[in-house]
Amino acid sequence: MKRTFFMRLAAWPAVCIAAASALALASPIAAQRLVNADGTVDWNRYYSADETNRIMRDLAGRHPGLTNLYSIGRSHLGADLMLIEVTNEETGPASDKPALYLDGGIHAGELTGSAVALYVLGRLLDGYGKDERITKLLDTRAFYIRPKFNPDGSDLALKEGRRLRSTVRPWDEDGDGAVDEDPYDDLDGDGFITRMRLEHPNGDWKLGEDPRILVRREPGDTVGPFFFVTDEGIDNDGDGRFNEDDVGGIDMNRNFPRNWQPEYIQSGAGPYAMSEPEVAATVKFIGDHANIAGIVHGHTSGGFVYRLPSSSDPATFDSTDLALIEDMGRPYTETTGRPVRPSSTDATDHRYGTLIGWAYDVRGIIGWVPEYSPADAWITDYDGDGRISEVEALRFNDEELDGRYFTPWRRFPHAQLGEVEIGGWHTRFWGQNPPAEFLEAECKVQLPWILSLLEKSPLLELGRVQIRAQRNGNVRVQLEITNTGYLPTNMTERGATGRATQDGGVTDMIVRPPAATIQLEGGTVIGPATILFGHLGGSNGFSAAFTESSRTIEWTVRPVAREMTVTVTVDGGPAGIARSAPVVYR
Numbered sequence: 001m002k003r004t005f006f007m008r009l010a011a012w013p014a015v016c017i018a019a020a021s022a023l024a025l026a027s028p029i030a031a032q033r034l035v036n037a038d039g040t041v042d043w044n045r046y047y048s049a050d051e052t053n054r055i056m057r058d059l060a061g062r063h064p065g066l067t068n069l070y071s072i073g074r075s076h077l078g079a080d081l082m083l084i085e086v087t088n089e090e091t092g093p094a095s096d097k098p099a100l101y102l103d104g105g106i107h108a109g110e111l112t113g114s115a116v117a118l119y120v121l122g123r124l125l126d127g128y129g130k131d132e133r134i135t136k137l138l139d140t141r142a143f144y145i146r147p148k149f150n151p152d153g154s155d156l157a158l159k160e161g162r163r164l165r166s167t168v169r170p171w172d173e174d175g176d177g178a179v180d181e182d183p184y185d186d187l188d189g190d191g192f193i194t195r196m197r198l199e200h201p202n203g204d205w206k207l208g209e210d211p212r213i214l215v216r217r218e219p220g221d222t223v224g225p226f227f228f229v230t231d232e233g234i235d236n237d238g239d240g241r242f243n244e245d246d247v248g249g250i251d252m253n254r255n256f257p258r259n260w261q262p263e264y265i266q267s268g269a270g271p272y273a274m275s276e277p278e279v280a281a282t283v284k285f286i287g288d289h290a291n292i293a294g295i296v297h298g299h300t301s302g303g304f305v306y307r308l309p310s311s312s313d314p315a316t317f318d319s320t321d322l323a324l325i326e327d328m329g330r331p332y333t334e335t336t337g338r339p340v341r342p343s344s345t346d347a348t349d350h351r352y353g354t355l356i357g358w359a360y361d362v363r364g365i366i367g368w369v370p371e372y373s374p375a376d377a378w379i380t381d382y383d384g385d386g387r388i389s390e391v392e393a394l395r396f397n398d399e400e401l402d403g404r405y406f407t408p409w410r411r412f413p414h415a416q417l418g419e420v421e422i423g424g425w426h427t428r429f430w431g432q433n434p435p436a437e438f439l440e441a442e443c444k445v446q447l448p449w450i451l452s453l454l455e456k457s458p459l460l461e462l463g464r465v466q467i468r469a470q471r472n473g474n475v476r477v478q479l480e481i482t483n484t485g486y487l488p489t490n491m492t493e494r495g496a497t498g499r500a501t502q503d504g505g506v507t508d509m510i511v512r513p514p515a516a517t518i519q520l521e522g523g524t525v526i527g528p529a530t531i532l533f534g535h536l537g538g539s540n541g542f543s544a545a546f547t548e549s550s551r552t553i554e555w556t557v558r559p560v561a562r563e564m565t566v567t568v569t570v571d572g573g574p575a576g577i578a579r580s581a582p583v584v585y586r
């Protein structure tokens with residue numbers, strides 16, 4: 001494990017204001033082409049919400065038969081929440097196909113999440129017709145890709161370098177009745193929020209082997225100098241604390257209507273579930289799309305994936321679903337070398353109101369929260385001891401990146417603290433996100449697993465409609481319906497949860513069983529035209545509720561004309577909608 005340096009970085013809430021690449025974004029060359037003439041995009045670059053929308057528009061214009069771009073709502077500041085469908089429309093619209101919802105950037109500074117989603121879009125469009133795996137996937141299934149979940153917050157983090165977890169909606173984080181009144185301050189005006197260190201005999205930090213580094217003072221350490229360390233800023237509201245009520249404060253991934261809890265239990269929860277328009281739009285979109293069979297909710301950083309359970313007691317989580325989820329997470333570890341971890345590990349001390357917790361609870365969907373970008377993915381382990389020390393990180397930044405991501409400590413006359421020094425890592429692009437020059441490599445490693453998740457969706461396959469005459473002049477119409485997917489049509493045991501009936505059945509399941517409807521020209525059906533025939537099992541070995549993957553459905557029909565045309569439509573929810581070829585009976 002190479003975590004030592006990172007854990008220390010994670011404990012430092014220092015944040016950069018704008019890396020060199022981000023400054024370039026704010027420049028007036030905004031109208032430059034972002035998609036090259038050959039359709040390629042520079043993936044080693046962070047894009048603003050507007051630039052991301054322009055890239056999506058350009059790519060959609062180049063691939064009209066594979067895309068459908070639209071807004072699913074508006075952000076707090078009124079920005080469109082853009083989403084793009086990706087599928088081969090010749091084989092049916094996205095709404096007829098099992099789909100994976102992929103987003104990024106719900107947390108403002110987690111810019112790699114947005115980058116991965118946009119990159120996946122680019123790779124899908126580029127790969128269709130060339131890459132067999134992608135072609136097959138887009139012929140049979142669909143993606144819903146939403147790179148900027150939170151355009152307001154992401155832009156504030158990217159363009160202005162503001163430290164912000166989620167939405168920009170003003171929020172009283174310190175409970176003093178005022179909102180956003182004590183933000184971080186870029187005192188030295190270098191464009192980054194870094195760290196301040198104040199030399200003091202009681203300080204709890206001391207200089208490390210490289211004097212740019214601070215390490216914890218150990219008990220018994222008497223040889224100074226010692227330092228107090230905090231984030232760059234002033235105590236704007238004079239309450240004795242620094243930077244404790246910065247812009248925003250609501251965490252949108254605690255604002256979903258599943259096991260939502262108020263602020264005193266879940267900080268960042270917001271005033272009530274779905275108070276944020278970005279969350280409400282998400283709930284409506286996923287809620288309105290019964291064909292969504294998986295969710296990848298992209299975050300940064302850490303270099304692992306959070307799996308279910310998320311916003312509930314892990315002891316109450318269905319063990320069959322857990323085994324299934326662990327199986328689906330295994331390819332992530334195989335292709336990236338990174339672990340899969342439960343999002344909830346304690347009966348009560350867990351997250352409340354998360355997206356994947358909600359989607360599993362109300363829709364039976366398996367969602368994933370990849371935390372992209374482990375910092376040690378790109379820093380050289382110079383001494384080969386298997387871990388990245390902060391000294392190695394500094395050396396890498398010095399030697400490979402011209403020292404761009406660390407501001408040297410410089411003296412600064414602080415109005416409240418007297419003489420301090422300001423300096424440190426630009427953590428927004430060094431730790432939280434990779435330096436832009438390593439962004440594409442980080443995006444690339446995510447692709448195989450993301451493809452594998454959609455490949456595991458349930459998928460309906462119809463046999464040929466069989467019509468047999470009966471003695472009484474009626475005909476019997478039969479159709480074999482098969483789920484060829486890995487997941488059952490109910491996706492999870494949660495999806496098959498419903499109310500027990502007196503005859504031992506289950507009604508009102510979370511995922512409605514597939515429904516086959518017969519359509520006739522020149523005939524009338526005797527009995528119901530629509531038959532709910534029960535869920536179909538998948539090829540995975542975990543499903544307990546439904547194991548048979550194939551079923552033959554039957555209708556009795558009375559022909560009323562010399563020629564009768566029979567078509568069957570099967571709505572399989574997350575398994576997609578399948579339509580039989582019309583069969584003519586004379």
Ligand SMILES: [Zn+2]
Nearest residue numbers: 107110299300
């Ligand atoms: Zn996050």
